[in-house]
Amino acid sequence: MEETTIFNGLKKHFKFDEFKSDLQRKATVEICQRKRDVFISMPTGSGKSLCYQLPAVLHPGKITIVFSPLLALIKDQIDHLTALKIRAATINSKITSAQRESVLMDLKSTSPNTRILYVTPEQAATATFKALYENLYKFNKIAYLVIDEAHCVSEWGHDFRPQYRKLGDLRDNVDVPCIALTATANSDVVKDIVASLKLAPDYRTFRTSCFRNNLFYDVHYPNLLPDPYKHLRDFVLDCLNEKEEKSMDKQRKSCGIIYCRTREQTELLMEKLNQLGVKALCYHAGLKSDERRVFQEQWQNGDVPVICATISFGMGVDKSTVRFVVHWGSPKEPASFYQETGRAGRDGKPSKCRVYYNRSDSKAIEFHLSQDYSKAGDVEHKKKRSERALKGFRKILEYCENPTECRHKLFTDHFGEPPPECSNRCDFCANGKKVRDLAEEFLTKSIQ
Ligand code: ADP
Ligand code: MG
Ligand code: ZN
Secondary structure, eight states: OOHHHHHHHHHHHHOOSSOSSHHHHHHHHHHHHTOSOEEEEOOTTSOHHHHHHHHHHTSTTOEEEEEOSOHHHHHHHHHHHHHTTOOEEEOSTTSOHHHHHHHHHHHHSSSOOOOEEEEOHHHHTSHHHHHHHHHHHHTTOEEEEEETTGGGGOTTSSSOOHHHHGGGGGGTTOOOOEEEEESOOOHHHHHHHHHHTTOOTTOEEEEOOOOOTTEEEEEEOGGGSSOHHHHHHHHHHHHHOGGGGTTSOGGGSOEEEEEESSHHHHHHHHHHHHHTTOOEEEEOTTSOHHHHHHHHHHHHHTSSOEEEEOTTTTTTOOOTTEEEEEEESOOOOHHHHHHHHTTTTTTSSOEEEEEEOOHHHHHHHHHHHHSOOOOOSOHHHHHHHHHHHHHHHHHHHHHHHSOOSOTTHHHHHHTTOOOOOOSSSBHHHHOHHHHHHHHHHHHHHHHO
8 A cells, every 4th residue: 555545544533634653654554554463662642543443444345343441542542433434433341232233234334434443452352353354354444453451461460350361362363464553562561462472573563662762861879879869959950050040931841759668767867958948848658648739739830849659659650841850779670661751851851860779678678579468369370479579679789789781771671672872861871880899989988
């Protein structure tokens, strides 16, 4: 299929003048060819649905079957497509039998009008669906099999859905391109997706890199500093760069997050910073819920620039002017460290991610991870999970205590990407010798 045909389809059916990104365009063009399986990993909101919806529309007479985990998601998609006059339907337990009959009738006709059929994985396991599926395939009427939120196939993902595992069976002896979409996938989850959905060996990947080139990563050691709190204060002031922004409206003022391991640490740091002339708040599970709400609001509004928080802070926080994220102590493992520091610099401006590393916090974390307190799963399973957690933590130990390479490589390795073009966006690439010397001094002092 020609790229101009695809581009015209984008305008005609979706009313967009351009693709949202180069990656969206490339993925859509590849999918339109119907030659290979495709794996797409792009952040939420980047427009993954279009990558299969446009190809679906451009193959009239054929149907695209989309597996989606939730009825609510399915409803949103169908409403959206219907508004664009694209025929989309679902069969599930919530629709009337008359509706179901009408959908099935169309699907079984020689030239169906339905372009996209949404199905939950539970529905996919029913006899009705299986019969329909076989019939559609027999008459060469399936354009694509799409698995949305594909990380649900993996136990290592955050949303494991056992029924997703069975979707791979639908691919046995069926020669139809399969498209897997997800926003979150580390290399273990990707492996699971590829194996479980039986993607062909020549499948193509379209993935946004996890490398954030506006974030500068470094590590400092409080026990080597004459006054760690003053050092932190200077760092904070430097990042906030108050002078330039006096005139700005409050919401857009620079701010930052300091993550601590314990409640006590958040309160102590808040006090120290306030004493040293930086307005700061704390946030942890021990506060009363309205206190927590008020503090979060004050930070969100730009009244108080710094919040010292335990890791429960940040879910749903959508502030684009976070200029720094500090880990006071030690991060836990690469994925959560990536997510926490990823809250910095959402507006694309230079921002800093710093660890003030100390041994006692890291020992505490290591101990905690070696005990799997969660109730889910049997002994074998717990053991495996705890081993994984410790493996992740050892990566953090290397990062903090024995740096040998670019800081960003912690993440690109974790997400299975090639090393980034850092060009001095971390302390190691800026001055590797200095970083190694400092780490050595830290180790020598820590052993004494
Ligand atoms: P994802 O599934 O990756 O989270 P969606 O497919 O839900 O993202 O799309 C997110 C938003 O982006 C939607 O509102 C969608 O209409 C919009 N969008 C998709 N493609 C484009 C485009 N080419 N130009 C502008 N907006 C787009
Ligand atoms: Mg989506
Ligand atoms: Zn680097």
